[in-house]
Amino acid sequence: MSPYEAVVLAGGAARRLGGADKPAVPVGGRSLLERVLAACADADRTVVVGPRRPTPGRSVVWTREQPPGGGPLPALDAGLRATQGPLVAVLAADQPFLTPAHLATLRAAVPDDADGVLLRDRTGRDQPLTAVYRTEPLRRELALAVAEYGTLTGLPLHIVLSGLHLRRLASDDTLDCDTWADIAAARARIRDHGQVLDEWIAAVKAELGIDPDVDTKALLDTARDAAHSVARPAAPLSTFLIGYAAALHGMSPLEAAAKVSDLAHRWSEESAGTVNAEGTGDTRDTRGTGSPEGTDAGSGRP
Template sequence: MAYDAVILAGGAARRLGGVDKPGLSVGGRSLLEIVAAAVPDAGRLIVVGPERRVPRALYVLEEPRGGGPVPALRAGLAEVRAPWVALLAGDMPLLRPAHVAALQSAASGELAASGESAASGGLAASGRGPASGAVLVDDGGREQWLAGVWRADVLREALRGYEGRSLRGLLGPLAPVRAALPGRPWFDCDTMDDLEEAHMNVLSEWTALVCAELGIDPARVDRDLILDLTKEVAHGVARPAAPLTAYLLGLAQGAGTAPEDAVARLTALAGSWNEAGGEKLTGE
């Protein structure tokens, strides 16, 4: 499928204190960079919003500025040249290329998400022709209008003469395929709690990757317990002591010399470090 991508990356982010939300970092990349990485084969990468450091992006601004998603879509669509367009929000840290590919398949008629397949998070063969588009639905079955793939000509026709401000009012009547996909690709960051959840997801992905690389069963890793330990050591002793302590604990576990309550004992040592002046660890 030949397609361009339009990423809406403006907005005031009022619930985040007015910060540059698409520019916030998760796992070493900005939210906008993560979304852009989900459309690596897009012919054109069109970002509606202020310029940021994203390779190959074409930046445009809506009129009027701050007018909402409909004017932003209109501005981005004016730069689309491909027959299909991925319409995405600039703050979805869990979106991956596989999700966009599944939306493309659903929209093109190769696959469709409906009924039991959608409820189970999967896609089923439909055998019908291309639809107007396909959108992600969240765990509650609600359409996420800034997470979809559309026929560009259908969007242009829908925008012609549309005077409303709602994306739902614009896109809902087009009856897109509804796609429920695993991995919560629709998840966006509207609050600080959302941002913290995105950071924790990165931590989960990294933990799984490291376990696979080292041949460790992830079920044996109590991530939260280790994080609590390193936090206590960082605050009670010194920040560099936190990763060192985790490494030493790993060595002891691997050698079979760590006591069953090793984490609890190390946490207690860190908590009493300042009170004891280091005597418990140095023996002085």
């Protein structure tokens, strides 16, 4: 797939949030801006247009629109001036559910005879700030708008987009957050049972500045084996030791988890008396009156 750069628009007055710093609003333990930056982590360069904010683990280029607060077109122009490549993802910083898969789908959908592709959400609205554009046509239309209007300040996005040949890609989701009700809904969605674990793992990775390829199912299976075969506290301690071993010995977490699961099964079999002293699977009960030959295991008398 073709390389790309990303421009993230992180300014704006957020009037429907009462003037709050919307990109810094936390959803699931990470700011909206952090979540969007995670979605475009594979971009060759990421330009953020807006006031500087913390971006743990990410190196980005910061710039500001002129004048500050001048609207989406001055912000877009400022972002493009800091890019070099032929393809650019233009993103709003208020999309907690934007994923690398969304951007990969958009990039793959840019046809040779079009200037870009943008998402159309489930309500039928075009999302020009969830889009991938060819850079040169976008720069051309910005220059034409300046020539016609004398400024980009206060102009709506459609002034520029109307001159582009764009493809629309339908989505069954709505990704952006405009109001506090949207924020509340996003926070509730992240805590949904079917999604909360993946969201928590992603938040922990971001907090610790790590990005291992975690097989969540394998680790949960191992934690279950340790809890059931040994004792409940063995589950969190075992997963900690898996991570420690992976870091110390350079083995994959999956390999370490498999070793611990196998150990837990052996531990359980031994505790149940299903292996003999040589570990060869003697399943006879050798305790008390159930000892072989019908003898008293303590005295050896019949």
